[in-house]
Amino acid sequence: xxxxxxEDDVLERIERARRRKPRVRxxxxxxxxxxxxxxxxxxxxxxxxxxxxxxxxxxxxxxADLVLDGTRLxxxxxxxxxxxxxxxxxxxxxxxxxxxxxxLAVAGxxxxxxxxxxxxxxxxxxxxxxxxxxxxxxxxxxxxxxLVTGDTKVVxxxxxxxxxxxxxxxxxxxxDRALGIHTARPGDAIVVSGPVGEHGxxxxxxxxxxxxxxxxxxxxxxxxxxxxxxxxxxxxxxxRDATRGGVATVLNEIARAADVSVVVNEDAVPVRDEVRGAxxxxxxxxxxxxxxxxxxxxxxxxxxxxALAALQGHPQGAEAAVIGRVGPxxxxxxxxxxxxxxxxxxxxxxxxxxxxxx
Amino acid sequence: xxxxxxEDDVLERIERARRRKPRVRxxxxxxxxxxxxxxxxxxxxxxxxxxxxxxxxxxxxxxADLVLDGTRLxxxxxxxxxxxxxxxxxxxxxxxxxxxxxxLAVAGxxxxxxxxxxxxxxxxxxxxxxxxxxxxxxxxxxxxxxLVTGDTKVVxxxxxxxxxxxxxxxxxxxxDRALGIHTARPGDAIVVSGPVGEHGxxxxxxxxxxxxxxxxxxxxxxxxxxxxxxxxxxxxxxxRDATRGGVATVLNEIARAADVSVVVNEDAVPVRDEVRGAxxxxxxxxxxxxxxxxxxxxxxxxxxxxALAALQGHPQGAEAAVIGRVGPxxxxxxxxxxxxxxxxxxxxxxxxxxxxxx
Numbered sequence: 001x002x003x004x005x006x007e008d009d010v011l012e013r014i015e016r017a018r019r020r021k022p023r024v025r026x027x028x029x030x031x032x033x034x035x036x037x038x039x040x041x042x043x044x045x046x047x048x049x050x051x052x053x054x055x056x057x058x059x060x061x062x063x064a065d066l067v068l069d070g071t072r073l074x075x076x077x078x079x080x081x082x083x084x085x086x087x088x089x090x091x092x093x094x095x096x097x098x099x100x101x102x103x104l105a106v107a108g109x110x111x112x113x114x115x116x117x118x119x120x121x122x123x124x125x126x127x128x129x130x131x132x133x134x135x136x137x138x139x140x141x142x143x144x145x146x147l148v149t150g151d152t153k154v155v156x157x158x159x160x161x162x163x164x165x166x167x168x169x170x171x172x173x174x175x176d177r178a179l180g181i182h183t184a185r186p187g188d189a190i191v192v193s194g195p196v197g198e199h200g201x202x203x204x205x206x207x208x209x210x211x212x213x214x215x216x217x218x219x220x221x222x223x224x225x226x227x228x229x230x231x232x233x234x235x236x237x238x239x240r241d242a243t244r245g246g247v248a249t250v251l252n253e254i255a256r257a258a259d260v261s262v263v264v265n266e267d268a269v270p271v272r273d274e275v276r277g278a279x280x281x282x283x284x285x286x287x288x289x290x291x292x293x294x295x296x297x298x299x300x301x302x303x304x305x306x307a308l309a310a311l312q313g314h315p316q317g318a319e320a321a322v323i324g325r326v327g328p329x330x331x332x333x334x335x336x337x338x339x340x341x342x343x344x345x346x347x348x349x350x351x352x353x354x355x356x357x358x
Numbered sequence: 359x360x361x362x363x364x365e366d367d368v369l370e371r372i373e374r375a376r377r378r379k380p381r382v383r384x385x386x387x388x389x390x391x392x393x394x395x396x397x398x399x400x401x402x403x404x405x406x407x408x409x410x411x412x413x414x415x416x417x418x419x420x421x422a423d424l425v426l427d428g429t430r431l432x433x434x435x436x437x438x439x440x441x442x443x444x445x446x447x448x449x450x451x452x453x454x455x456x457x458x459x460x461x462l463a464v465a466g467x468x469x470x471x472x473x474x475x476x477x478x479x480x481x482x483x484x485x486x487x488x489x490x491x492x493x494x495x496x497x498x499x500x501x502x503x504x505l506v507t508g509d510t511k512v513v514x515x516x517x518x519x520x521x522x523x524x525x526x527x528x529x530x531x532x533x534d535r536a537l538g539i540h541t542a543r544p545g546d547a548i549v550v551s552g553p554v555g556e557h558g559x560x561x562x563x564x565x566x567x568x569x570x571x572x573x574x575x576x577x578x579x580x581x582x583x584x585x586x587x588x589x590x591x592x593x594x595x596x597x598r599d600a601t602r603g604g605v606a607t608v609l610n611e612i613a614r615a616a617d618v619s620v621v622v623n624e625d626a627v628p629v630r631d632e633v634r635g636a637x638x639x640x641x642x643x644x645x646x647x648x649x650x651x652x653x654x655x656x657x658x659x660x661x662x663x664x665a666l667a668a669l670q671g672h673p674q675g676a677e678a679a680v681i682g683r684v685g686p687x688x689x690x691x692x693x694x695x696x697x698x699x700x701x702x703x704x705x706x707x708x709x710x711x712x713x714x715x716x
Contacts, residue, residue: 024484027483027484027485028480028481028482028483028484029478029479029480029483029487029512030480030512031480031512031514033510033512034478034511034513035512043510044508047487047488048491048508048510051491051492051495052491052498052504052505052508054504054505056504057504057505057506057507057508063507064471064473064506064507066470066471066506068426068429068471068528068530069431069530070429071426073426073427075471075473075506075507076473076507077473077474077475077507077508077524077526078475078509079475079477079509079511081477081511112424112426113424113426113433115422115433115434115435115526116435117436117437117475117524118437119437119477119522120387120391120392121387122386122388123386123387124387125385125386125387126384126386126401126405127385129387129405130405130409133405133406133410134409136410137409137410140410146410146414146415147410147412147415148412148414148415148422148424148433149421149422149433149434149435150402150410150435151435151437151524152391152406153437153438153439154387154388154391154392154393154710154713155519155522156389156519156713158516159517159518159519160517160518160519161514161518164477164513164522166475166509166524166526168435168473168524170433170528172426172427352512355512355514356513356514
């Protein structure tokens with residue numbers, strides 16, 4: 001079966017999606033609208049994209065691909081509302097810098113500058129703010145970006161959960177590279193850069209709502225270096241960090257954007273025993289749990305080994321794995337070959353099993 | 359008295375300020391830390407600048423002045439937490455677009471791209487979100503900027519006050535122009551672009567906590583066009599929009615940054631009767647009340663008339679006025695010649711008389 005993926009194809013698919021007109025059926029915001037799954041996508045498409053409609057926003061990549069006076073740059077924004085603010089392996093400050101740096105890095109950009117906006121609750125301890133800010137500086141220094149502009153607002157006691165942080169980042173995009181999940185095609189390999197789900201499970205356990213302890217820390221980390229290393233391999237078509245909604249959400253985004261199927265072998269997905277155990281107790285699938293230092297890459301099948309070697313040669317990618325392949329049918333669908341020899345559809349997340357994870 | 363304002367001078371003053379080491383004496387965040395006055399400045403200097411220390415952040419202008427691959431650009435961020443979300447003349451969406459566009463415009467940049475990050479409270483009506491988003495689109499269209507990337511988070515019921523919005527903007531900076539309030543010098547004129555305090559008083563009245571009605575609407579407006587018109591006049595040294603903390607805060611920032619005095623004639627400050635009346639009842643000074651569509655400019659005295667004419671020739675600047683002059687002494691101080699013939703110091707705001715105004 002041959003599928004020419006020309007520009008016309010892409011435009012036609014955008015047109016088709018437009019005609020489909022997603023509709024928000026709820027009258028009020030629910031936790032699911034923030035979970036990164038089905039409800040989030042519908043909200044984004046029906047409310048934000050519908051209103052702001054422009055060619056730069058509509059690809060809905062990790063970062064917008066812009067030109068300013070001849071310079072090609074990427075821009076991305078993220079607000080962080082994680083609860084608790086401090087957890088094993090990091091805090092909201094690490095997340096805020098690494099998360100935005102990673103959105104630039106997976107878009108193929110070289111992260112350069114960050115802004116940060118704080119919303120602080122009256123009564124929030126200044127000492128906690130200092131710890132958060134110190135983490136932000138360390139993360140920024142580690143990756144070579146500068147925090148160049150900021151804003152601070154204070155909201156009343158009882159609002160704001162202590163501290164919310166927004167970071168927005170810009171970075172330089174090489175002009176000779178066009179990455180994008182819509183370019184995935186049958187035969188491509190799906191690679192994950194490391195074990196999945198550690199961040200989400202760590203945060204969940206840090207809430208102390210479960211009678212469960214595990215020797216786990218968040219995977220929060222800057223991925224710029226690892227992404228640059230992978231990009232040196234030809235045949236890399238796209239990267240996307242697996243945050244809210246986890247790896248399964250990214251795979252669904254790939255399947256929909258490129259109108260292909262993604263077939264994943266459950267056995268091949270690296271998951272630490274502690275994560276697997278906690279997920280079983282929580283009744284959730286690790287494939288849907290947020291990471292803050294892992295990404296999924298789509299690589300031309302002919303370069304899969306080379307890509308894997310490039311990742312594994314870096315400390316952050318030591319446990320990288322090819323977890324599946326892109327196929328033609330059923331288009332728009334993620335199929336999971338389970339450990340028990342069956343096959344099931346891994347659809348977009350419905351509801352929000354792990355709220356306020358980032 | 360002659361004061362050479364060389365680069366060395368500026369660097370020396372930065373060094374002096376560093377040695378002064380501002381310290382936050384409180385252990386917890388208070389409403390005053392969000393008011394734009396003394397507490398805000400101390401928090402920014404002692405916590406954020408201290409940690410993030412870099413030459414791009416330290417000027418603390420309305421926007422950072424950056425270079426990316428040879429392109430000079432401005433970047434600015436603002437979170438909006440106004441209460442109520444809807445008020446006469448606008449809503450949080452207008453503020454979020456106009457406010458960030460204005461920070462770029464007063465920095466002399468041509469606004470180009472905005473990101474927006476929403477933090478939504480569970481239970482927030484989708485219809486209200488649509489209204490906010492529609493306002494954002496209208497404001498963005500009016501000023502010719504594109505909303506190119508976004509993020510949505512959902513927080514639990516009781517947190518988040520319905521909706522917080524962060525917008526971050528980038529714009530192109532002409533390479534031949536160096537604006538900055540540190541360049542103010544004795545003899546310069548202080549110009550305000552229109553009547554002050556309408557936004558703050560409007561929001562305050564919209565809360566309905568006062569037995570007071572006034573025929574007022576917010577002054578929220580994009581200033582890019584008006585700023586560009588003023589910049590065509592030679593001798594314009596700096597512009598700054600008078601948001602949190604109002605005109606008096608901007609004047610104090612000028613006096614400190616340039617180590618000069620600013621002498622203002624109270625009679626010359628344009629204030630609508632409704633604003634004056636409400637302020638008298640509230641026991642506050644209109645000079646400290648937030649505007650969202652007014653700026654203060656520092657202009658070489660020789661070009662004051664030309665600058666005023668340029669502003670007054672534009673509908674948004676019809677009521678622009680020269681309100682004072684820059685003098686040499688006492689350096690770092692704003693003096694107010696009152697309507698009753700006296701003179702008093704108009705210091706930075708202490709406390710927060712009008713919380714959550716933007």
